Amino acid sequence: MTVGDDDDLLSGGGTGLTETVEGKKKEETIRRTANAEHEKLFLESKYPSANTCATCHPGQYEQWSVSQHAYAQLSPIYMAMQTTINMKTSATNGDFCIRCHNPVGMNIGESLYVSNLKRNPTSREGITCVACHRVSRNYGKISGRFALEEGDVFSPVYGPKGGEELKRVLNTPEEYRVSQSKDDPGRSIHTEAKPFFALTKPGFCGTCHDVTLFNGFKLEEAFAEYKRSPAAKRGETCQDCHMGKVQGVASGYDYGPAAIVGDVPTRNRKLTNHMFAGPDYSIIHPGIFPHNVEAAEFKTLAEWLQFNVGAGWGTDKFEDNVKDGYKFPEAWSSIDDRYDGREILDTQFERLEKARQARLQVLRNGFKLSDITIVDNTSRALKFSVDVSSGTDGHGVPTGFDAERLIFLQVTVKDSKGNTVYVSGDRDPNGDVRDAHSLYVHNGELKLDKDLFSLQSKFVVRLLRGGEREQVLAVNTSTDVLPLVRPERRATTIYGRPRGARKHKQNLEPGASRTATYAVPAENLKPGERYSISVKLISQMVPVNLIAAIQGAGFDYGMSPAGIARKVVQGSSVLWTRKASVVLK
Incomplete structure (x- = not known):
């Protein structure tokens, strides 16, 4: 072989080496695809995907597919936050966060940190069908540590009613063409539905929706708030408000078939809504969420x-x-x-x-906003107020992870020419309100918004010399060379909370109301001028400063911190708007 021939082969102009390399690449691709499919089938035999359940439960699947339960594991913000906490604690926080967001993944021993692109399909479905309907024991308040019953699609499921209707379907082959084993023709179906009373009780929700860290820190108290509420005393349940006809109100349930086997519906019964709407919203590519x-x-x-x-x-x-x-x-x-x-x-x-x-x-x-009340409109003053109230008596608002839920008032006052003479609740260039966590306020580039009305609770940590300060992520680590989560040495019941950190709750208790009062600086006012007042109550799933605090961990799907911040702000919702016009006397 001449040098020229060799050059042709190495440059790709020939056939030998190039074809060999391309052939090996194709073989490797085929091998990886085959392995992925085998792994998928293996897990499907233990924890069936929601896509499998969708065959006979299309209505429930469509509701769930866009729910916050379905988004729980896919959220890049949550993933980066739990990774950040483990980075700060030398991984001693372990699977504390992810075991609620991804019970299937933790039951099969998946990595805490791997991208969702590499997780098993059932795993990245988060709180998927089997996360609730393959639980056979009443665990109580355990911050998400529970086992799922393994089995393929033919294995038993657990539900509120038991299996009488399922038995009728299985015993009516002329109407429902189903398969009761993988060797039989027909539509695959679970062959037993066992009654599990806990699914209908609020305590089942409390398994994940009351989160107490192992140092005694009460991170989330949605269930605890509910247990003390007037709604609980009336006998209303979490399911009544969050799985009924209207989201957030005990409004009764729809009635219809629980399954459609082929084109044949089962008998009508009470239907629960599986959308579970809440303050979160998707910021990822629409091709991967909702589940489809x-x-x-x-x-x-x-x-x-x-x-x-x-x-x-x-x-x-x-x-x-x-x-x-x-x-x-x-x-x-x-x-x-x-x-x-x-x-x-x-x-x-x-x-x-x-x-x-x-x-x-x-x-x-959950949130109500009153009309604007003019307190004073004399020549030297323009004062007004507005009431923000809780619309529910089932728990506080916001609830759950309330230290990262941003509910605030955006207030603007303009003169007759459209010039802004007063503003509160505006955003800095990052998209944060001007509170103590705004980087622009922290750096002295913008003034602190002292009139800001916000229902966001704040984490407060104790300093070594006895003082306290707010912190975005209150990770109670030791001051050792090797950081770790340090449990309390004394029972937290003595103090009511861990001594090293606490949460300054700002949310509204069930049925409570709070008044926000504003005063426009006198130097900005002119007697006889007409002023327009606009007040907006805005909900945003997380503040932008949280993204800044966790960006060091990186974000899934190759998303950038700036891109995530923009989507978070864009997804915020104006819940209520109130307007008023007043002439300064």
């Missing part, structure tokens, strides 16, 4: 992340004007695939809009 059976079969998560939604792929406007030479990822090189992908995304956007409306419903049922 068709989307999962069409492309992988990694491939969906390559689909450029904003550019308009799969729309006539884009495809009719795409320039020659435009480079698409291999997965989306076919125009037919792009159109099919866009069709799936249209369904995703419809579901996301339903979730947005449900989120507004539950938040508007």
Whole structure:
């Protein structure tokens, strides 16, 4: 062989070496795909995916698919936060956070840190079907540490009613063509439904929705707040308000078939809503959330992340004007695939809009805003007030992880020419309100908003010399060279809380109300001028400063901190708006 021949082979111009390399790459791709499918099938035999359940429970699946339960593991903010906490504690925090967000993954021993792109499909479904319907024991308040019953789709499930209707379906083969084993033809179905009374009780929700750290710190108290509430005394349950007809109100339940086997519905019964609306919202690619059976079969998560939604792929406007030479990822090189992908995304956007409306419903049922009251409009003063009230007596608002829930008033006063003479609740360039955690306030570039009305609770930590200060993440670590979570040495019941940290709660107790009063500086006012007042009550799932605090851990899906911050702010909701006009006397 001449040098020239050798050069041709090495440069790819020949056939021998190039074909060998390409062949090995294809074999490796096939091997990895096969291994992934085998792993998927293996876990499906232990913990079936929600996509499997969707076959006979399409209604429940559609509600769940866009729920906060379904988003629990996919959230890049949560993932970065739990990784940050473990970084700060030399991993001694362990699976404390993720075991509630991903019970399947923790039951099979998955890594705490691996990307969702590499997790098993059932694992990344978060609080999926089997997370509730494969629990057979009443664990109580244990911060999410519970075992799931293993078994394939034919294995028993646990529900509130038991299995009478299931038995009828199995004994009516002429009406319902089902398979009771993998060797039989027909639609695969679980062959037994066992009654589990705990599913209907608030204590089942308290398993994950009361979170006490192992040093005694009460991180979340949604269930504890409920137990002390007037709603609990009336006998209303968490399920009554959060699984009924209306999100956030005990409004009764829908009535209909619990399953549709083939095209044949089962007998009507009480139906619970599985949307579980709340303050969180998705900030990730719509191709991977909501969960979607068709989307999962069409492309992988990694491939969906390559689909450029904003550019308009799969729309006539884009495809009719795409320039020659435009480079698409291999997965989306076919125009037919792009159109099919866009069709799936249209369904995703419809579901996301339903979730947005449900989120507004539950938040508007939880928070109320009064009309504006003019306290003083004399020549030297313009004072006014507004009341923010709890709309529920079932628990405090906000509840749960209330130290990272941003509920605030945005107040603007303008003169007759449209000039702003007063503002509170505005945002800094990062998207934060001007509180003590705003980086712009901290750096002295903006003034502290002393009039800010916010219901966000704050973590407060004790300093070595006895003082206290607010902290974004209250990680109670030792001052040793090797940081670790240090449990309290004395019973926290003696003090009522851990001595090293506490939470300064700002939320409204059930049925409570709080008044926000504002005074426009006299130097900004003119007698005889007409002023317009606008007050907005705004809900945002987390403050931007949390993103700054956890960005060192990196974010899943290759998302940037700035990109996440923009989506968080864009997703915030105006719950109520009140306006008033007043002439200064």
